[in-house]
Amino acid sequence: xxxxxxxxxxxxxxxxxxxxxxxxxxxxxxxxxxxxxxxxxxxxxxxxxxxxxxxxxxxxxxxxxxxxxxxxxxxxxxxxxxxxxxxxxxxxxxxxxxxxxxxxxxxxxxxxxxxxxxxxxxxxxxxxxxxxxxxxxxxxxxxxxxxxxxxxxxxxxxxxxxxxxxxxxxxxxxxxxxxxxxxxxxxxxxxxxxxxxxxxxxxxxxxxxxxxxxxxxxxxxxxxxxxxxxxxxxxxxxxxxxxxxxxxxxxxxxxxxxxxxxxxxxxxxxxxxxxxxxxxxxxxxxxxxxxxxxxxxxxxxxxxxxxxxxxxxxxxxxxxxxxxxxxxxxxxxxxxxxxxx
Ligand code: NAD
Ligand code: WQD
Numbered sequence: 456x457x458x459x460x461x462x463x464x465x466x467x468x469x470x471x472x473x474x475x476x477x478x479x480x481x482x483x484x485x486x487x488x489x490x491x492x493x494x495x496x497x498x499x500x501x502x503x504x505x506x507x508x509x510x511x512x513x514x515x516x517x518x519x520x521x522x523x524x525x526x527x528x529x530x531x532x533x534x535x536x537x538x539x540x541x542x543x544x545x546x547x548x549x550x551x552x553x554x555x556x557x558x559x560x561x562x563x564x565x566x567x568x569x570x571x572x573x574x575x576x577x578x579x580x581x582x583x584x585x586x587x588x589x590x591x592x593x594x595x596x597x598x599x600x601x602x603x604x605x606x607x608x609x610x611x612x613x614x615x616x617x618x619x620x621x622x623x624x625x626x627x628x629x630x631x632x633x634x635x636x637x638x639x640x641x642x643x644x645x646x647x648x649x650x651x652x653x654x655x656x657x658x659x660x661x662x663x664x665x666x667x668x669x670x671x672x673x674x675x676x677x678x679x680x681x682x683x684x685x686x687x688x689x690x691x692x693x694x695x696x697x698x699x700x701x702x703x704x705x706x707x708x709x710x711x712x713x714x715x716x717x718x719x720x721x722x723x724x725x726x727x728x729x730x731x732x733x734x735x736x737x738x739x740x741x742x743x744x745x746x747x748x749x750x751x752x753x754x755x756x757x758x759x760x761x762x763x764x765x766x767x768x769x770x771x772x773x774x775x776x777x778x779x780x781x782x783x784x785x786x787x788x789x790x791x792x793x794x795x796x
Contacts, residue, residue: 462536464491466648470697476503483508498645514559524566532574545605556608568625574707575629582606591762635689635722639781640788647788662789676751685729687758689722692776722761723774736782
């Protein structure tokens with residue numbers, strides 16, 4: 456069975472391609488390499504023994520996207536990762552984010568209609584919940600006004616997919632996966648996150664500081680209403696996340712006509728503070744991290760973690776890897792890529 460993975464050379468996409476191939480699926484990747492590297496393909500091959508089929512183009516190009524789908528009419532399902540994802544950049548350049556994330560989605564949905572491809576998995580984010588009123592947050596929690604243009608592209612994308620299903624103009628089965636905070640890397644350290652420039656996210660900033668690329672990690676705020684005063688998130692190992700995509704595809708292919716998009720939170724159900732992540736990193740790596748507490752980062756919420764029960768009940772999926780495994784694999788990956796540089 457042939458699965459299209461858009462953004463498949465990126466961080467979460469590459470781990471998902473590995474899991475799909477290891478389950479016997481044929482994968483074709485589309486990526487414009489705007490935030491990833493072509494070498495990822497050979498590293499995937501080193502892990503799985505299979506070089507994934509690959510086409511390099513920009514999914515915001517309607518003609519190119521339509522031609523692609525005509526050529527690959529035998530695709531059975533699509534996992535759509537391709538998007539820009541830097542919150543701060545989206546505030547500075549909203550049209551870049553609306554343009555890329557929304558046009559590419561529309562082009563893919565049109566291509567699916569033209570070629571009667573029915574099954575679609577979409578990368579959404581826990582950012583749609585903002586600061587939830589109740590924790591852990593379930594899929595029934597209200598969507599809050601987006602805090603950034605990036606977050607808004609996820610909310611609008613969910614609406615575009617929902618409207619398309621309801622319109623009945625096209626037969627579409629969709630699963631929306633709301634990721635919490637993916638971190639870590641594949642155990643082989645052959646694939647992982649490749650942040651361009653200065654990382655915004657906590658984990659790559661920690662590993663880059665420990666290896667000497669950054670001088671010091673700034674911990675944004677220790678005056679939150681949390682046990683140690685630092686903000687709490689639900690960090691999830693990227694390999695656990697990747698596995699959820701395989702079961703989502705299997706559910707779509709097995710059960711036609713879901714009639715409305717199914718939404719799943721993908722988290723562990725455990726919240727960890729920034730200081731707990733740092734402590735785990737120092738413990739499993741033996742490295743001493745240079746960090747200092749500074750003021751809060753504007754736009755950050757205090758705490759969020761998932762209620763992952765619906766995913767377990769319906770998909771039979773549950774995150775298995777703990778925080779120490781996440782921080783250890785992130786460090787192994789940092790050491791591997793810094794050696795290459
Ligand atoms: P990533 O940047 O590593 O991967 C995205 C890939 O898409 C990149 O390889 C990039 O080159 C490609 N791409 C972007 N725009 C494209 C276009 N127009 N045409 C073709 N290729 C294009 O990001 P990631 O962390 O793997 O995230 C994957 C998805 O998951 C994104 O939709 C992101 O918004 C979502 N998500 C990520 C996180 C996170 O913390 N990493 C959390 C929640 C949701
Ligand atoms: C985690 C915690 C920071 C960096 C973002 C997006 C969200 C989603 C995941 C895509 C926070 C603290 C961080 C640093 C720090 N992405 N921190 N020093 O903000 O939860 O979510 O990525 O959908 O949409 O907003 O993740 O990794 O940036 O931060 O103290 O240098 O680490 O304040 O408490 P966040 P993050």
